[in-house]
Amino acid sequence: MATANNPLGPNSAEATSWNFKLLAQHDLGGFGGMGEGMSVQIAKDGRRIIWLAHESAPKNFTGVDVSDPRKPKVVVQTDLPQAFMRSNSLELTGDIMAVAYQTQKVGQKPAGFELFDVSVPEKPKSISFTDCSGANSRGVHQLWFCDGEYVHMASGAADFKPTHPLDDQFYRCFDVRNPSKPVEAGRWWMPGTREGDSAKPPARHALDKGYRAHNTNVYPQRPDRMYLAYIDGGMYVMDISDKSKPKPISHWTNSPPYSGFMHTVMPLFDRNLMIVTDESTENAAKDWPKLIWILDAREEKHLVPIATCPMPPVDAFSGRGGRFGAHNIHENVPLPTAWNSDEIVLGTFFNGGLRAYDISNPYQPKEVAAFVPPAPKGTPANSVQLNDVFVDERKIVYTVDRHTGGLYILEMDF
């Protein structure tokens, strides 16, 4: 046996690019720690701008001209007013962008969401700021804004006192048809998580991450439905035909025995399937396995898990530094600038990189591509920590590092 000696050192082989072609990487001027907000705009002058939310202060959001995906150019980068804030999430419809603001502690201000007019990408202009701060609120963690009319979000509120401090963010919907004066249209929280509820507070998981909302996806195929991931509370299909009175239709959770933190629910309407993701939040894979799940959704009131997307071996990744496990997927955002597929799922797995799965046979998802770049310069994690992914309608893939790597632009080659 001729044992392979790696001439580049013991860790260099950890970088993989299989069926993805890296077109460009941009460290965003040294502020390459990115959150989970990615949205593409076609500006009036024809330029294609990808808007990216930063994971933490000091930066708020960055607009990058990706008209030529091989030559990304930063066109604007904004600052947060406070070091304790993070924007983390954003979404854009037309020229209006909604940006989430969350604070480190309850009671801090400003916390809420802001609408910007980005018709001139170099000069984002604030249209309105909606205050969601409060004595028991950290503001908005995530938002969904795809129809130009309503912003669906995971948020706290001044009038909401949770039964447990970790349960502060719940589902809220704001009517932004008049973007200068957003109005709350409705809200829902998991029974038992608000003081005064008749239901008992839910039992805590061993790894207690909170019973609160995360992603709040709504699609035009079913405008009367909202697909709500509720972290330690699993996921809900919600009836929002009356936005003022959201009602749960069904609930599914994998925890226990799994360790909570459900993150995203993406329905594949034409295929009667749902893709549900967990988020890994612990270093060294202490919360392994965090997975992408496939659900049989023929009966929306009776969801059945039928498969998970295969992961690379945990022992090969747990020691690489940082987190290893599922997080964000490309969510088939219902906008003309987003790619839509019900055959391919792309997800980020922190140090497990970006992975694509062919789910033609939903009982046997098959990995068809992987991209694990080397640890970016200056990262505290000692590994890449790919955090989010977005695919535009040209099938160009954008993925971001959570700490320093910034933006990676790729082509699917499969």
Add this chain to the structure above:
Amino acid sequence: MNAPFSSPAAGQFGRRQRRERGPRIPVTIVTGFLGAGKTTLLRRFLTTQEGHGTAVIVNEFGAVGIDDKLLRSSADETVLLGNGCLCCNTRSDLQNALRRLVAERERGQVPDFHRIVIETSGLADPSPILQTFATDRALGSEFHVEVVATVVDAMNGLAALEQLAEARKQAILADRLIVTKTDLADASMTAALTAKLRELNPHASIEVAIDGVLDPRLLVESNAASQNQHQGFVAEAAHSDGISSFVMGDTAPVAWNVFARAMETLIALRGTDLLRVKGLLNVEGCRGPIVVQFVQHLAHPPVELENWPHNERASRVVFITRHIGEQSVRDLFAAVQGLASEPLR
């Protein structure tokens, strides 16, 4: 398949692929007689951009040696077979070597690779290797044989082809024929060799490599799409060993049922003598071409491509058979077509 979950974007054969191999790892098989120049060719290829990220599997370490960190011996887990050949008796070693390479890549234990080159020993018949990829379900879903390249040296190649059935088989099954050492041979020798190769295998392009210098794309890109189009069945070669080749070409779409039933019959009756059947099929109701491939009695799962190469919508399937005449196959297809077309009474 899975009717409740079928995707409107999928075709009759599942997700349409951009290319024949889909996401699978491409494999190049380099075959050719001892001293033909396989290793020299390969060593040069590994220095090119196209050769970057190539894992190499050999079943014997030649004198030339390959300076590549991904070198693997397919026989390393059992016995190094010396001058043995990478065929039936060492296929399990090849399977193990391939599986281990993928597992080690996944674990980050070998440098990233995108392609595998298998260098066979001189006497190897490529058929068993091709069969390995068709029979092993796991391997077939991970790997795709992109190119079979056969290296023939201008000095000794003609004699080998005339004297040895294995040499002829290597030439017949090749996608690409690479003639080496033309700088050392008389022009007449090279011309005779080229004529012989053309007679044995009219489908493969014939390339010349001196000191291993060759356009590296010729080792990694299958050129099935660039062949001339034919109509009907075209007999192209009938030669020694009872092996013949012909092309089934047609612009009219064929019903999948007809093609599948005819091939089932052929396989059932004469599978052993279907050395290789490969090509693109214009199937009724399918937007893209259907890639079909058979090695003896084994069929690769059909795959629909997103687009027709060069927008030329026509079937073109190459048959390489032993003691099966082109007319017999033509008659079989016509009979099945006729039966399938008859109205129900």
